[in-house]
Amino acid sequence: MDMQTKPPRTAAEQAIQDSFAEMIGQLPGDAAVMVARDKLLSAIDDAGLPTRRIESWHYTDLRSLLRGVPSKPSGRAGRVDPLVWGSVVLPVVQGRSTDLTAPEGMRLTPFSKVLQSGEAARLLTERGSDDLIGQLNGAFVGDGYSFTVAADASMDKIIEIQSVQSGGQVHSRFQAAFEAGAKATVIERYLGDAAETGLSTSISTLELADGAEVTWIILQGRGGNDQHLAQLSARLGENSTLKVYVINAGGKLTRQELHVDVAGEGSHFDLRCVNLLAGDSHTDVTLTLGHSVPNTTSREIVRNVVLGRARGVFQGQIKVAQLAQKTDAQMSCNTLLLSDDGEFSAKPELEIFADDVICGHGATVIDIDHSHLFYLMARGITEKSARGLLVNGFVDELIDEIDNEVLVEALETLVEQWLADHG
Amino acid sequence: MPAVQETIDQVRLIDVDQYKYGFETVIESDTAPKGLTEDTIRMISAKKNEPDWMLEWRLDAFKRWLTMEEPTWARVDYPKIDFQDIHYYSAPKSSAGPKSIDDVDPELLRVYEKLGIPLREQEILAGVEKSKIAVDAVFDSVSVVTTFKKELAQAGVIFMSISEAMREHPELVQKYLGTVVPITDNYYATLNAAVFTDGSFVYVPKGVRCPMELSTYFRINEKNTGQFERTLIIAEEGAYVSYLEGCTAPQRDENQLHAAVVELIAMDDAEIKYSTVQNWYPGDKNGKGGIYNFVTKRGDCRGDRSKISWTQVETGSAITWKYPSCILRGDDSRGEFYSIAVSNGYQQIDSGTKMIHLGKNTSSRIISKGISAGHSSNTYRGQVSAHRKAVNARNFTQCDSLLIGNQCGAHTVPYIEAKNSTAQFEHEATTSKISEDQLFYCLARGIPEEEAIALIVNGFVREVIQELPMEFAVEAQKLIGISLEGSVG
Structure with missing residues (x-):
């Protein structure tokens, strides 16, 4: 009697399975990678796309929101000028990276090569059963970059990862390691084509060794019909500092997850997030922030502007482990809701197991002060x-x-x- | 040596499982066999001489309950409940409709004396006229006695057990029962609809300001019984009522289930103030025993300019799972939620509120103070939402948590949903520990540590205590002190 009838696959769920069958021949990777891809794909099929019953997707019901999964990149796309002149550009055009010579202080490999290196299978895992982005990206990832900034290297030039897409589906991954004392500013920039419909997933993994100082900026400017599912995960070593800026100003459906583990004593994490929402878009920023060792700090500020019929979501969870005494974590989420047809939902969460901490969050929703x-x-x-x-x-x-x-x-x-x- | 005696006293005080209300009363009672089937429900309904529509209502709820699943989203952890291992009906034998207080089993009266509940009218009359409280006492889910009935009737207020109301005012019960918490609202509310045995019913007619505080005391006494009471309060146009609720249970090794439903309805310009001091048995210091308190409480501000205010002091129960909510349907209506949740030992609390703004110019205010000590877990979970048509909805929320010791957890999970540009929501939450400076200040003045902590905590919760009626405020302050005993060291 325990048998549960699985609901039939939605069009998007079916398209995911079909795309995989179609694309599998061209996806890079050794045998172990292929096994890992298969496993993640069947995880998606078993659980189905997440609905609001899955707590981490409470406000973003992908089963109803994810419309159509386009097959291959269709339109034409090309590199554009970097945001700041003189930056080192790491282009990903229609999902393909270029094998570039790395600037001084950096080692760089296209992710497609990593996938064939024989050690990549361990990278294709899910964070949990609700990690749809991890599953989807792991099953389909085609390219991206893996780079390391050497110990004590201070990168003067901004590194701009430039993902340009015109329709179709693109799955990329960026593995960034910053060795002890390294300093760098990285822009992760997404551009789309308003005339096309695209789907993209991306996962950025940041590893900060002791004393590293990194500014990481995500600029999401996909086209008005694009669906963009992205995840950043970061781990902070002792006395390191990570400042993440997120600006969402595009896309029809966007989910940006941030999973940060403040895991080194004396480390500090900053998040500044600006969501500019218009049209009938749906944008979700979900943060889980773990303080797992003593004496760490974090500050998160999220500002949202909602116009038209746009819907915005911010979920922010601060977790303080029992060990993490003297944690100081503050989070705030402020929304300017400028349209009666717009919507904003916020779920700032505190989960605290240590007693000697200062933690707080604030959330406001208001109109412009008259x-x-x-x-x-x-x-x-x-x-x-x-x-x-x-x-x-x-x-x-x-x-x-x-x-x-x-x-x-x-x-x-x-x-x-x-x-x-x-x- | 006095010092030695002092040490002994101190150690005795620190014992977590000293639960003041932990006595058991031996009273002959009429108990249904364990288990839940349609027959159990028919039996409960027959015992209470209920009208047919009520039985149908219950059976319908039972059928639906069978198809539902236990919710698992709350941050609480307990072994699966065997719903067939519970007595769904237990009534003190001698209580078959006492005419006056003198008919009540003297043993039972002694229980209430121990609880400090002034049931006897003369005791109350001896006091100041103004501080009169009418009491409805519910013992193992059956209402035992309601005081001051006559006086209330003069004002037109109906205050009686809900089973009496079903017989005497069936039209009122039928009209309002289940209109705020629908039968299938959630797993425990549906179970309650099927098996509820008693509870209080209050009806305040148009324009009447209820002349005294109404109060209900709930006590679970019998072993392995579940307590399923149902409270229904209706305040007609321009009416006002303040209602207090207190709960206790004896110490037992097994866990006991308490799944109540409370429905409040406020019409135009009406105001209902509902205060709870919940002190069910929390289990012993190892987390054995204690009450599972899974309660659905909801108020419906149905009329314009109506107001519903919930105040709760939660110190008891092994597990608390409740979200007293307000549906702000009427224009200019107002909802308030003031809460103090204290957890110690192995207690688990997942509590909060919902403020659903539907009407125009509605406002709500939430003040929640959570205090966790020992190995406990204390979660605030609340929802504030403004519907598209809820023009000028306002909310202010403040959730503060205090941690005492590093084995406990404090969590805050608010859901803030705005679908209207004129909505103004403010939410603020903080978590911290007791300030070393404040503690040092008290200790330096010779105040023992435990007392100092109780003092600081009482300061921390002051904003909420102020919302309680005076008699309850004193009790609540004492309770918080008792609950935190053993949290130092």
Whole structure:
């Protein structure tokens, strides 16, 4: 009597299985990798796409949201100029990486080569049964990069991972290791084609050794019909610092997961996330942040602007292990809900097992403060510009914290452009 | 040597499992055989001389319950409950409708005396006229006695056990029962609908301000019994009522199930204030025994400008799983939730609230204070949502957790859902430990550590205590002190 009838596969679930059958011949990897891919694919088939009954997907019901899985990249795409002139660009065009010569202080390999190296199977695992991104990416991953920044190397140039896609499906992976004392700024930039429909998954794995200092910026600017499922996982060594900036300003369906383990004493993690949401898009940022050793700190600030019929989600979980005394973790999530048809759901979570800690979270949802608006309009500024100014101020505050001025300017231009297009 | 005696006293005090209400009362009782079948439900219904529609309602709930699964999403951990190993009906034998307090088994009265519940009217009358409290006492799921009935009736207030109400005011019960918590709301609410044995019923007519506080005391006494009471409170247009609820149970090795349902309905301009001091047996210091408190409480602000306020002090039970909620349906309605949840030993608490904003200009306020000590786990889980049409919905939430010792856990899981640009939601949560400075300050003034902690904790929860009626506030403060004993060291 315990037999449970499995619901029939949805169109997307069926398409995932079909794509795999179609693509398997071209996917790189040795026998062990192929076994790992198979295992992950059947995990997806067993569980089905996650629904709101799965707590980590509570507000993003993929079973109803994931529409169609396109087969192969269809349109044309090419490299674009880097965001900051002079950056080292690691291009991924329609899912394909280039075998480049690494700049000084760095070792670099396309991920397709890693997949054939005989040691990659261990990388294709799931974080848990609800890790759809891990399963999907692991089953389909085609390319990406694996790079290491050498001990004590200080990369002056920004490293820009540039993923350009025009329709079809692309699955990439970026393995980044920062050896002891290494310093670097990396941009992970996603561009799409508004005329095409694409699906992409990506997993970035960051390993920070003792004393490493890394700024990692995710710019998601996929096309208005694209579905983008991404995951960043990071582990921090002793006295290391990781600052992650996320700007979501595109895509029809976006899920950006961040899984951070603050695992070295004296380490610090920062997250600044700006979600610019418009149209009928659905954007979900999900963070799990583990403090597992004593004396670590973290600060997370998420700012959301919701226009049109957009739906936004932020789930942020701070976990403090019993050992992690003297943890200081603060998280806040502020939303400007500017449309009556828009929606924002926030689930900031604290899970604390150590007593000598300072942990807190705050969440607000508000409209623009009318007294501020009045103040500006009384000075002859039109309502539209006044709103623009206030929204700009609301998100630029986070971007201003980056210590590279050229980069700050480039990002602020990006935000302004988005507001001009959608505001 | 006095010092030695002091040490002994201290050690005795530190014993976690000293539960003040842990006595058992030997009273002849009429108990149904263990197990749950349709026949059990027919028997309960027959024992209570219920109308046919009530039996149908119960059987319908039972059929649905059989198809449901136990929820597992809460952060609580317990062995699977054998629902066939529970007595679903137990009534003190001599209590078949006592006419006055003198008909009540004297043994039972002694129980209430031990509990410190002033059942006897003269005792209350001896006090100040204003602080009168009408009491409905529920013993092993059967209402034993309701005091002050006559006086309340003069004001037009109906306050009686729900089984009495079913016979005397069937139209009211039928009209409102299950309209806030539907039969199939959740696993335990459905079970309750099938097997509930008694509870309180309050009806406050239009424009009446209930002249005194109403109070119910629940006690589980019989072994292996589940307590399934159902409370229904209706405040008509412009009415006001304040209702208090207290719970205790004897010490037993086995776990006992308590699955109650409380429904509140507030019409236009009505106000209901519902306060709970929950002190069911929490289990011994090794986590053996204790009550499983799986309760569904929900208030419906059905009318415009209505207000429902929940205040709870949760110190007992091995496992607490409850979310007193407000559905803010009427325009300008208001919901409040004030909670203190103290966990010690191996207690597990997963509690919070839901504020569902549906009407225009609705507002809600949530203040939750969690204190975990020992090996306990204490979770706040709450939902605030504004519907698309809930123009100008406002919410303020503050959840603070205090950790005492490094073997316990404190968790906060809020769900904030805004579907309206005029909604204004603010949520704030903090977790910290008792400030060393404050503790040092107290110790330096010769206050023993345990007392100092109780003092600091009482300061921490002050905002909530202030919301309790005076008589309860004093009891609650004492309870918090008792619950935290043994948390030092």
